[in-house]
Amino acid sequence: MLKNVFLTLLALAIAIGGGGGSVWYMLEAQEGVGAIRIGMWTAFPDIGTPEADPYSKARVAREGVLALGRAEGLAFVAKQDSGGEQLRRECSYSIEGGFPTARFWTLYAADQSLDVIVTGKPRPAALQSYEILRQPDNSAIISVSNNPSPGNWLPVQGTGTMYFVLTFYDTPIASSTGLSDVVLPQILKAGCNA
Amino acid sequence: MRRVLHAVLLGLLGAGILHIAVLLLVPKLTERSAWSRLATASDLYKMTRLTAETGGAPVVKSVDPLFAAIACRFDLADGMVQVKGPPGTIPFWSVSVYDRNGHNIYSFNDHGASKGLLDAVVLTPAQMLEVRKDLPPEYQGSVFVEAPIDNGIVVVRSFIPDESWRPAVMQFLGGSSCDLRQP
Numbered sequence A: 001m002l003k004n005v006f007l008t009l010l011a012l013a014i015a016i017g018g019g020g021g022s023v024w025y026m027l028e029a030q031e032g033v034g035a036i037r038i039g040m041w042t043a044f045p046d047i048g049t050p051e052a053d054p055y056s057k058a059r060v061a062r063e064g065v066l067a068l069g070r071a072e073g074l075a076f077v078a079k080q081d082s083g084g085e086q087l088r089r090e091c092s093y094s095i096e097g098g099f100p101t102a103r104f105w106t107l108y109a110a111d112q113s114l115d116v117i118v119t120g121k122p123r124p125a126a127l128q129s130y131e132i133l134r135q136p137d138n139s140a141i142i143s144v145s146n147n148p149s150p151g152n153w154l155p156v157q158g159t160g161t162m163y164f165v166l167t168f169y170d171t172p173i174a175s176s177t178g179l180s181d182v183v184l185p186q187i188l189k190a191g192c193n194a
Numbered sequence B: 001m002r003r004v005l006h007a008v009l010l011g012l013l014g015a016g017i018l019h020i021a022v023l024l025l026v027p028k029l030t031e032r033s034a035w036s037r038l039a040t041a042s043d044l045y046k047m048t049r050l051t052a053e054t055g056g057a058p059v060v061k062s063v064d065p066l067f068a069a070i071a072c073r074f075d076l077a078d079g080m081v082q083v084k085g086p087p088g089t090i091p092f093w094s095v096s097v098y099d100r101n102g103h104n105i106y107s108f109n110d111h112g113a114s115k116g117l118l119d120a121v122v123l124t125p126a127q128m129l130e131v132r133k134d135l136p137p138e139y140q141g142s143v144f145v146e147a148p149i150d151n152g153i154v155v156v157r158s159f160i161p162d163e164s165w166r167p168a169v170m171q172f173l174g175g176s177s178c179d180l181r182q183p
Helices: A002-028 A053-065 B004-027 B034-041 B125-133 B163-174
Strands: A036-038 A041-043 A074-079 A091-097 A104-110 A125-127 A138-143 A152-155 A163-170 A186-192 B065-074 B080-084 B093-099 B104-109 B117-124 B144-148 B152-161 B176-181
Touching: A002 A053, A002 B004, A053 B004, A104 A152, A125 A152, A125 B004, B034 B065, B034 B152, B065 B080, B065 B163, B065 B176, B104 B144, B117 B125, B117 B152, B125 B144, B152 B163
Parallel strands: A138 A152, B117 B144
Antiparallel strands: A036 A041, A041 A074, A074 A163, A091 A138, A091 A186, A104 A125, A104 A163, B065 B152, B080 B117, B080 B176, B093 B104, B093 B152
């Protein structure tokens, strides 16, 4: 009798713990289903649409996200540099290359919850395409560093992991026919302030 | 021993079923969804800033630091909802309509609006039929968004290229309205 009770409890514990825990784990993981990777940049074009998979839907609901629509834009997130190493706030990076067609784009450095890094200065850790100095071939070089640098400077502050978020607004790539030919800039590590 | 194995297998099967059940129920039951957060912050048909005013956590996380956003909740069972913005030149604005679960149903930006004015009406297909019969003059320039839903959220986002644009953008967002209309 006691054995039966124990076995029932064991089955229930596995079912409830395993079922609940596995959902929680899937929703906490950054990598999701439906992601598109271009170089080091990841985007979720389907997130927040009725066509999204159940995991994205649950994540949208749980985090209270209101995702950008197709006519608004598409956001890419990078968490590693082009060498495959985690981005760090104490390091300097150079973001180099061309950008796909869009009315404008914004780039910002974010902490783990994808909020913009607080610099403590009037200058935010964010840049947009209207204020970018370009190379003769229309590409751009952006320096990410704690210290001011010439050209395009994206100031960051502090230590720890960092993400870059690059959002294209009013862009044909959001309507997703040509996402495979899109080329995004590289993220090259320039050095670290130990 | 075989009965323990039996119980473990049964538990794993149950875990699989529960995984699916929990996954599908999360959007329905969560109290952290955008709708719930907005509901605690303000009433229906009331435009609310999404980004944090100085101090305090933002109502709904606004993704881009170079943007400002406002939102209002609506219930199409009461009637149509009209979102209007004041005339003015700001670099970019966009409108998104979300259903109660936070799914983006429709979006457009200033290039898709007539005369560049923010004027959108969200309504159900049945209300659309009603309005089509005799289009009142106040809806001549409106963008009609047919949405087969009851509850939803309208979000207006606007780009702030630099601090000098902030007053103009804030004036635009502050002058935007969200009103219940009868078809």
